[in-house]
Amino acid sequence: MSAAAxxxxxxxxxxxxxxLFEQPIPEPGAGEVVVQMQRSVINPSDLITISGAYRSRIALPFQPGYEGTGVVVACGDGVTYPAVGTQVLPIGLPGSWSTYKLTPAQWCIPVSEGLSLEQAATLYVNPATAWLMLHDRARVQPGMRVVISAGASEIGRMLIRLLNQVGIEPVVTVRRRSSLPRLQGLALETVLFTEAPDFDHALQPGSVDLLLDAVGGEVGMALARCLKPGGHLIHYGLLSGQPLAADLPLQLSGVTFELFVLRHWIHQAEKSSIHALFRTLESLMLAGTVSSNIDSVFQLADIHKAFKRIDDPDRDGKVLLDLM
Structure with missing residues (x-):
């Protein structure tokens, strides 16, 4: 038998x-399981990887897709958990834009029956990144002044909701005024429009404790210059396609500069810490704190239509693949 990948x-x-191609359904080796994927997510990080932005660490040919959910359908020797029939998130390795994913059993996170397929599929990349940046890396405290670039994005809104929980109303940036409806109901200090000339003049240099930047380029640089001595810059995305200046840490004397890569945390953390993180994220997902809007769902055969939808400025939320 074969399956699409x-x-x-x-x-x-x-x-x-x-x-897309047809490949044999994989056979699990020792310590491995086969997950029949049900829903997968097309994330900006996937598209940036495919573009070649990280080509120095990606070997070709490459099977994309880092996030999705499915059911274990086969277990290799020595695997006692997860058992066949368990709903899981197979994290840590790419290959989720495929009907079947072969993965080490240790990288499968069991999913609560209380989550829908769409919730389970989107539980990993954005929620884990948002929570870890705030609580593991920045250790946010009430009273901090926080700036979030691309604040109307799915992860931007997660960050805002998580900050609101600790009493922080952040400053956010968006490109266009048409993004404002996506911020309704969230507690904000102010919104800055990056397409406006000198958008950053509303921020005084040395007035910001924490910058969470997913844009890079000129926007990220302008915001970084507003950090206090002793401030913290966490850079986690490249939506502009342009990197921050290589000498930025030297320009910002006294500022902690950090590139957050979820994959690095996942591969360095103890498995018990990873499972504890997902228990926290499940609770936050069920409460709506780290949930994502779902814009549309496409069959894997229509993946190129899905890419066109992602480029549509009217898109509102995540684009998913239905692999069933």
Whole structure:
């Protein structure tokens, strides 16, 4: 038997380089399981990887997709958990834009029956990144002045809700005024529009404790210059396609600069800490704190239509793949 899978043989625009092919259903080896994927997410980080931004650490051919949920359908020798029939998040390795994913059993996180497929599929990348940046890296405290770039994004809104829980009303940036409806109901200090000239003049230099930057480029640099001595910059995305200046840590004397990569935390943490994190995230997901809007769901065969939807400025939320 065979199943559908996605692959790239060269870097470039996803609509041009992502291919679908038929591959045999994998057989698990010792310590491995096969997960029949049900829903997978197309994240900006996936598209940036496919573009070649991280080509120095990605070997080709490459099977994309870091986030999704499915059911264990086969276990290799020595695997006692998760058992066949368990709903899991297979984290830590790519390959989720495929009907079946072969993965080490130790990287499977069991999912509560209380979560829908859409909730389970989106429980990993954004929620874990948001929670860890705030509570593991920055250790946010009431009274801190926080700035979030791309505040109307799915992860931006998660960060705002998590900050609101500790009494912080952050400053956020958005590109356009049309994004304002997505921020309704959230407690904010102010909204800055990055397409406006000198958008950063509303922030005084040395007035910001923490910057969470997913944009990079000129926007990220302008915001970074507003950090206090002793402030903290966490850079975790590259939505502009432009990196921050290589000498930024030297420019910002006394500021802690940190590049947050979820994969690094996941591969360095104790497994008990990872499972504890997901128990926390499940509770927050059920409460709506780290939930995502779902814009649309496409069959894997229509993945190129999904890419076009992602580029649509009217999109509101995550684009998922239905792999069932």
């Amino acid at each position: 996605s692959i790239i043989h060269q870097f470039g625009h996803p609509g041009e380089v992502v291919e």
